[in-house]
Amino acid sequence: MASDTPTLPEGVQRVAAVLAAAGHPHAPRMLDGAARTAQQAADALGIALGQIAKSIIFRRKSDDAAVLVIASGDRRVDEKKVAALVGKTGRADAEFVKAATGFSIGGVSPVGHCRAPVTLIDRELLRFDVIWAAAGHPHGVFQLHPQDLVLLTGAPLADVVCADTI
Numbered sequence: 107m108a109s110d111t112p113t114l115p116e117g118v119q120r121v122a123a124v125l126a127a128a129g130h131p132h133a134p135r136m137l138d139g140a141a142r143t144a145q146q147a148a149d150a151l152g153i154a155l156g157q158i159a160k161s162i163i164f165r166r167k168s169d170d171a172a173v174l175v176i177a178s179g180d181r182r183v184d185e186k187k188v189a190a191l192v193g194k195t196g197r198a199d200a201e202f203v204k205a206a207t208g209f210s211i212g213g214v215s216p217v218g219h220c221r222a223p224v225t226l227i228d229r230e231l232l233r234f235d236v237i238w239a240a241a242g243h244p245h246g247v248f249q250l251h252p253q254d255l256v257l258l259t260g261a262p263l264a265d266v267v268c269a270d271t272i
Contacts, residue, residue: 114246117213117246118242121241122134124217128257130250134247134248135241135247136243137245140212147179154180154234158237159238159252160240161174161175162174162175163214163223164196165202166195171223172198172202173225174223175225175226175228176259178267181268187267206221208220213240215239215242215246215248225261226262227252232252
């Protein structure tokens, strides 16, 4: 028997499974349009840019580990601050991001990675009661409280952004 609901993309299914296993109250939601950037996601959801928890992947130079920085959408990540916490990093290209996380750039979720990355959470996200994060696909998002990121990822809060806003 055919289902009336479309099958979610594989990455979104992984994220949904992690959220469900953690008892998270909000399942992933698919947007009509792509939300590859924090601004696109904020516009689609009708929220402030800062409420988007963007996932930035760096490549740690010492061991090629993926370093995930979850930052507020209206802030720029300061790579020097990240390096001071996890070791020297460099930019991660699309191929590295996909191989390391299982997600394409524009849909990298804070959870559901193929291999657990080294993760840091921007403390600036605590300015908001509700935030939204990518759910494993450029059209997928899910709602959460900033403190939920700590619970879901086990990652620390850190000062990882530049003093100025975007």
